[in-house]
Amino acid sequence: MNLEQEKEIAAKEAVKLLRDNMIVGLGTGSSSFYAIREIAKLVSNGLKIKAVPTSNKTKELAEALNIPLIDINLINSIDITIDGADEFTSDLILIKGGGGALLREKIVASLTKQEIIIADSSKEVKQIGKFKVPIEVIPFASNYALNQIKILNGIGKIRMTGDTPFKTDQANNIIDADFGLISDPASLSKKLNEINGIVGHGIFIGLTSKVIMGKGDSTVIFD
Numbered sequence: 001m002n003l004e005q006e007k008e009i010a011a012k013e014a015v016k017l018l019r020d021n022m023i024v025g026l027g028t029g030s031s032s033f034y035a036i037r038e039i040a041k042l043v044s045n046g047l048k049i050k051a052v053p054t055s056n057k058t059k060e061l062a063e064a065l066n067i068p069l070i071d072i073n074l075i076n077s078i079d080i081t082i083d084g085a086d087e088f089t090s091d092l093i094l095i096k097g098g099g100g101a102l103l104r105e106k107i108v109a110s111l112t113k114q115e116i117i118i119a120d121s122s123k124e125v126k127q128i129g130k131f132k133v134p135i136e137v138i139p140f141a142s143n144y145a146l147n148q149i150k151i152l153n154g155i156g157k158i159r160m161t162g163d164t165p166f167k168t169d170q171a172n173n174i175i176d177a178d179f180g181l182i183s184d185p186a187s188l189s190k191k192l193n194e195i196n197g198i199v200g201h202g203i204f205i206g207l208t209s210k211v212i213m214g215k216g217d218s219t220v221i222f223d
């Protein structure tokens with residue numbers, strides 16, 4: 001079983017939680033895309049949902065697959081979201097944002113009653129931090145934020161696409177920051193939130209209901 005198959009197995013398990021009339025958050029990334037494909041099949045077989053995408057890429061995919069969407073500003077809560085992660089611990093602390101979608105993902109997760117994370121078995125860690133923390137910053141504050149990250153003992157680098165800075169859906173920059181293994185994610189999360197110009201970061205704490213991890217040809221649940 002390879003990691004792609006594990007993502008797919010986890011995605012298939014997660015979509016079993018969908019019911020008629022739910023508002024469903026759609027994650028971003030390769031694991032989420034397996035789930036979106038499964039959701040499209042259920043919709044074409046009559047499942048009645050409305051979906052909120054976490055990125056422009058996911059929105060395009062959902063539209064192409066005829067999944068009905070709803071504007072996030074017309075709703076006050078989301079019943080269930082299926083999203084991926086770059087790292088997770090057994091106590092449901094995550095790093096997200098490898099694809100740059102962390103800000104909308106965090107907002108959607110904050111509105112969500114049941115946040116389901118799907119992952120392959122390579123994403124499980126004892127302590128987060130091997131994967132660099134993605135941090136979204138307004139371009140005006142990029143250098144300031146890099147210096148503030150240094151004060152927090154992190155080494156930040158602006159994410160590039162070739163020769164130009166990667167741009168998020170909000171036209172912001174991403175700083176990928178190496179803090180080593182993070183012993184106190186809550187404290188780091190709070191400190192990053194306090195830096196002016198940083199609009200979001202990829203440490204997710206207290207937002208996840210359940211991780212469904214594909215392992216071999218079955219799933220392991222963390223909740």
Ligand SMILES: O=C[C@H](O)[C@H](O)[C@H](O)COP(=O)(O)O
Nearest residue numbers: 029030031084097098099101
């Ligand atoms: O910005 C991207 C998201 O946080 C993804 O959910 C995360 O990077 C995991 O992506 P993948 O499922 O492709 O490993």
